[in-house]
Amino acid sequence: MKRTFQIKMPKVETFDKELVLKRASNVFNDKGFNATSMQDLVDATALNRSSIYNSFGSKLDLFLECLKSYQGIYTIKISETLHKAHSPLHAIELLFEFYINEIVEDKDNMGCLITNCTSEMANQDKSIVKFLTDNQRSFIALLEEFVNKGQEESIINLKKTANEYAWYLYTSILGFRTIGIMISDKKDLQGIAKTITQTLI
Amino acid sequence: MKRTFQIKMPKVETFDKELVLKRASNVFNDKGFNATSMQDLVDATALNRSSIYNSFGSKLDLFLECLKSYQGIYTIKISETLHKAHSPLHAIELLFEFYINEIVEDKDNMGCLITNCTSEMANQDKSIVKFLTDNQRSFIALLEEFVNKGQEESIINLKKTANEYAWYLYTSILGFRTIGIMISDKKDLQGIAKTITQTLI
DNA sequence: TTTTATTTGAAATGTACGTTTCAAATGTAT
DNA sequence: ATACATTTGAAACGTACATTTCAAATAAAA
Numbered sequence: 001m002k003r004t005f006q007i008k009m010p011k012v013e014t015f016d017k018e019l020v021l022k023r024a025s026n027v028f029n030d031k032g033f034n035a036t037s038m039q040d041l042v043d044a045t046a047l048n049r050s051s052i053y054n055s056f057g058s059k060l061d062l063f064l065e066c067l068k069s070y071q072g073i074y075t076i077k078i079s080e081t082l083h084k085a086h087s088p089l090h091a092i093e094l095l096f097e098f099y100i101n102e103i104v105e106d107k108d109n110m111g112c113l114i115t116n117c118t119s120e121m122a123n124q125d126k127s128i129v130k131f132l133t134d135n136q137r138s139f140i141a142l143l144e145e146f147v148n149k150g151q152e153e154s155i156i157n158l159k160k161t162a163n164e165y166a167w168y169l170y171t172s173i174l175g176f177r178t179i180g181i182m183i184s185d186k187k188d189l190q191g192i193a194k195t196i197t198q199t200l201i
Numbered sequence: 202m203k204r205t206f207q208i209k210m211p212k213v214e215t216f217d218k219e220l221v222l223k224r225a226s227n228v229f230n231d232k233g234f235n236a237t238s239m240q241d242l243v244d245a246t247a248l249n250r251s252s253i254y255n256s257f258g259s260k261l262d263l264f265l266e267c268l269k270s271y272q273g274i275y276t277i278k279i280s281e282t283l284h285k286a287h288s289p290l291h292a293i294e295l296l297f298e299f300y301i302n303e304i305v306e307d308k309d310n311m312g313c314l315i316t317n318c319t320s321e322m323a324n325q326d327k328s329i330v331k332f333l334t335d336n337q338r339s340f341i342a343l344l345e346e347f348v349n350k351g352q353e354e355s356i357i358n359l360k361k362t363a364n365e366y367a368w369y370l371y372t373s374i375l376g377f378r379t380i381g382i383m384i385s386d387k388k389d390l391q392g393i394a395k396t397i398t399q400t401l402i
Numbered sequence: 403t404t405t406t407a408t409t410t411g412a413a414a415t416g417t418a419c420g421t422t423t424c425a426a427a428t429g430t431a432t
Numbered sequence: 433a434t435a436c437a438t439t440t441g442a443a444a445c446g447t448a449c450a451t452t453t454c455a456a457a458t459a460a461a462a
Contacts, residue, residue: 012430012438032321034235038420048440049421055439059420109324115379119320120233122382123310136383160396167389168396175376178316181323182330182337188368195361195369199400213408213460239450249410250451256409260450 013055020045021069024062029070029113032120033063060125067131070113082142088150089200092143092169096193099173103180103189112177119178140166147200156200165200172196218256221246222270225263230271230314233321234264261326268332271314283343289351290401293344293370297394300374304381304390313378320379341367348401357401366401373397 023044027036038059042049056062081098085091102112110116114135121128144166150156156165176192183189228237228245239260243250257263282299286292303313311317315336322329345367351357357366377393384390 014429014439030324032233032235034233035321035325037418039418048442050423050440050442053421111320111324116320118379118382119312119317120236123231123312124236132383159399164392164396167393171376171380171393171397172373173376174379175372175374178319178375178379179372181319182333191365192368192372195365195400196372198360199396215409215459238448240448249412251410251412251453254451 015045015047015051015055017055018069020047021066022073025066025070025113026110028063028066029110029116030108032116033060034120060127064127064131067114067117067128071131071135078142082146087155088146088148088153089155089197091146092150092200093193093197095173096176096197099176099180100186100189100193103177104184104186106180106184109181109184111181115174115177118174136170140170143169150200168199169196216248216252216256219270221248222267223274226267226271226314227311229264229267230311230317231309233317234261235321261328265328265332268315268318268329272332272336275315279343283347288356289347289349289354290356290398292347293351293401294394294398296374297377297398300377300381301387301390301394304378305385305387307381307385310382310385312382316375316378319375337371341371344370351401369400370397 023046024041027040027044031040036059038049038052041047041052041059041062045052047055052062056065078095078098081094082091085094114132117128118132122132140163144162147156147165147169148162151158151162160168176189176196179192180189224245224247225242228241232241237260239250239253242248242253242260242263246253248256253263257266279296279299282295283292286295315333318329319333323333341364345363348357348366348370349363352359352363361369377390377397380393381390
C-alpha cells in the first residue's frame with residue numbers, strides 16, 4: 001500500500017499498470033509512435049482518455065513508459081536465456097535463437113519496439129535519445145561480459161577485444177531485428193545467425 | 202518531348218523532378234513518413250500543394266517515388282564505390298567506408314531512408330513491402346556477386362556460401378545504418394565495419 | 403493574336419488529432 | 433452513513449492534417 005500515511009484514502013488507481021503498458025506497447029510496436037493515435041491507445045488499453053492522461057501525462061510520456069516496460073520484460077527474458085547456456089559462446093548463440101523465436105512468433109512483423117524507435121525518433125526527441133543511449137550502453141556491457149568470459153575460456157577468439165565484439169554483436173542484432181520484419185522463415189534466420197556468431201569462433 | 206503527337210501543346214510541367222524528389226526525400230528521411238506533413242513537403246519542395254497532387258497523386262505515392270529516387274541515387278553511388286576496388290573483398294570494405302562517410306556527413310542523424318522505412322512501414326503497406334522486397338533482392342544479388350568473385354579468387358573464405366555471406370552482409374548493413382543514427386564517430390564506426398568484414402577473410 | 407490544356411495559388415473541405423474540461427461516479431476511511 | 437480525494441465518461445477544445453476545389457495565370461501551338 002502506498003498511501004496509508006494519508007488521513008483520508010480516496011478512490012485509488014485500480015488498473016494493472018504493467019498490463020496496460022504491454023497493450024499500449026503492442027500498438028506502438030505495430031504502428032510506430034507517430035501512426036498511433038490516442039484513440040488506438042484508448043481502444044487497446046480499455047482505459048478512458050482521462051485516465052491515460054491522469055496516469056501517464058502525455059502520449060510521449062506513455063511511449064517512454066512503454067519503452068521502459070518493454071526493456072524490462074526483455075532484460076529478464078534475455079537474462080534467463082543467457083544463463084541457460086553451458087558456455088559464454090553458447091549464451092550468445094541462444095540469444096540469437098531467442099530473437100529467432102521472437103521473430104517467428106511475431107505474426108504481424110512488427111519488429112522490435114526499441115529498434116524501430118531508433119529509426120523513427122532517435123533524431124527527433126532528446127528524452128528518447130537518452131533512453132536509447134542508456135539501453136545501448138547496458139546491452140553492450142552485458143554482451144561484453146559474455147564475450148570476455150568466452151575469451152578467457154578460449155572459446156571465443158582474440159582477433160578483436162571483447163568490447164569490439166560487443167559492438168559488433170549489438171550492430172548485428174539491430175540488423176537482425178530489422179530483417180526480421182521482412183523475413184519470418186526460421187531456417188533463413190538461423191543461417192544468418194550462424195554466420196554472425198561464427199565470427200567469434 | 203513526350204507530347205509532340207498532340208495537336209495543341211499547353212503549359213507543361215517545368216520543375217526539376219529529381220531535385221523535388223531529393224528535397225522531399227530529405228524531409229521524409231529526417232522525420233519519417235508519418236511525422237512528415239504535406240505542409241513540410243510544400244515548404245521543402247517550393248511546389249504548390251496542387252502541383253504536388255497533380256504530379257504525384259498522394260503523400261504515399263510521393264513517398265514511393267522518393268524511395269525509388271533515393272534507391273536510384275544510392276545504386277549509382279554504390280556501383281561506383283564497388284568498382285573502384287582492386288579486389289572483391291576490397292569492394293566490400295569500400296562499401297562500408299562509403300556508409301561510414303554517409304553517416305559522418307549526416308549531421309542530422311537521419312539514417313537511411315530505406316532502412317528507416319522498413320522499421321516504420323514494412324508491416325503496414327503492401328506497396329512499400331513490394332519496394333523493400335525488390336530492393337533487398339537486388340542488393341543481395343549484388344553482394345553475392347562480389348562474395349562469389351572473392352571466393353573464386355580465394356580472397357574470401359569458403360566457410361559459408363556466397364549467398365549466405367550476402368545475407369549476412371545485408372543484415373549487417375541494416376544494423377550499421379541503424380547504429381549510425383546513434384553513433385557518428387568515424388573511428389568507432391570503422392571498428393565495427395572491420396569486425397563485420399573480418400568474417401569473410 | 404487567339405486558342406486551349408495545363409499549372410498555379412489560395413481558400414475551403416471535412417476529418418482526425420492530442421489534450422482539456424467538468425460533472426457524475428467511485429470507494430476508502432471515518 | 434457520511435465525507436471527500438480521486439477516477440471516470442462524454443463532450444468539447446482548438447489545431448493540424450491530407451486532400452479537393454476552382455478561378456486566374458501560363459505558355460505552346462494555331
